[in-house]
Amino acid sequence: MEEHNHGHDAHTQVGDSHEMTSYEKRAGAILSLLTEKGVVASDEIWRAIDDMDSRTPALGAKVVARAWVDPEFKAQLLTDTKAALTELDVDIGSLNTVVALENTDKVHNVVVCTLCSCYPRTILGVPPDWYKSLSYRSRVVVDPRGVLREFGLELDPDVEVRVYDSTADIRYLVIPSRPAGTEAATEDELAGLVSRDSMIGVAMASAPGK
Amino acid sequence: MEARFNAGDRVRIRVDYPAGHFRTPGYIQGKTGTVAGVHGTFRNPESLAKGGDGLPRQYLYLVRFDQTHVWENYNASPQDKLLIDIYEHWLEPVCQS
Structure with a gap:
């Protein structure tokens, strides 16, 4: 393997200027x-x-906001995720099965793929680099509360932490808890509070006005 | 083909390192958990990785483990759980006592 080939061969992608691995x-x-x-x-x-x-966390945020305002939709999202997504015109294709997990004040779900970087790409787009890092993948299963603390999330000892290791054909989408003080917010405003990280489970949805 | 296990069944994860690709993490092999759900059947990734057809399809289960069982030094909260998707051929029944 040529280590000093700077990648100016025919396969170089447009705009690729770093040394190819x-x-x-x-x-x-x-x-x-x-x-x-x-x-x-x-x-x-x-x-x-x-x-x-074209797939970005905005798609997931739309799904979460709908689940917050429509209890029937949320019930369907949690039992038959694909059907609920289809209702919102979100096409997840046939490659993987998506399952939604609800965070509450009693249960906090967080998702990882310890084997590689399985991620609900059809709803959240490309995963962040930290999600693929060995550090996150190896540590969040062993010490989830410590890793969440590094993300700025301190969970009460009474909360049950559930780490999902998505090793196979299922892709998990976390439905974060609806923040307090959002009773009057519109669905679009609510979607704006749903970050990518909150749908992986390493953050809460944002408080309104922040 | 019927699922061999149902929600609530106690199962042990086999210890094995088959040649090639497999999707059962080493850290969970030999551990005992509870079937939390049956996802349905999927093509076997160990066959697909070698260019095979992945058949026969394998049942895929969501298996729940107590963190305090998986990690000897886990002392954060005894109710914390780890949930992993595991294919049927990696599961062994555990006698209910």
Whole structure:
């Protein structure tokens, strides 16, 4: 493996100026083979990238806000997540099954993938770097309260902490608790309080006016 | 094909390191938990990773563990839980006493 190849070969992506890692080189080589042999067309790949880029935590925030204002929707979201998402026109495809977990004042759910970086991408988009870090993945299962404290979240000892290790085909979406003082807020205003981190379970939804 | 286990069943995670790819974390192997739910059937990732068809499909379970059972030194709160998705062929029944 050439360590000093600065990546100016044919597989370099647009705007890529850093030194390519061996994994990037390998991915590039596989990609050109797949297109050369007609297995996939490059416009299919760009369409998939566009689809991925269009998915952001705003999609999840919309789902959570609806669950806060509509108890029937929330009940369906917790029992048949796919059907509830379809009702909101959120297409999660058929690759994975999404399951929603509700945080309450008694139970706090937090999600990790200790094996790699499984993440509900169809609803939250691309995962943050810390979610993929060895530090988060290895520590949140062993010491969840300590890791949550580093995120600024101190949980009462009475709260049951449930760590979900999403090792397989299920992708978990956390429904954070609705913040106090939001009785008069509109659904759009509520969605603005739902951060990406609160849907992973490492933060609470924001208080209004913050 | 029926699910071998139901919610509430006590199960032990097999200890095994099969060649190639598998999705049962080492830290949970040998531990005992309770089936919290049955997700349905999915293609076996150990076969898919080798270019196989993933068949027969495997039941996938949500298994719940007490943190104090998984980690000897876990002293934060005895009610804290760890929940992991595990395929059926990794589960062994535990005699209910």
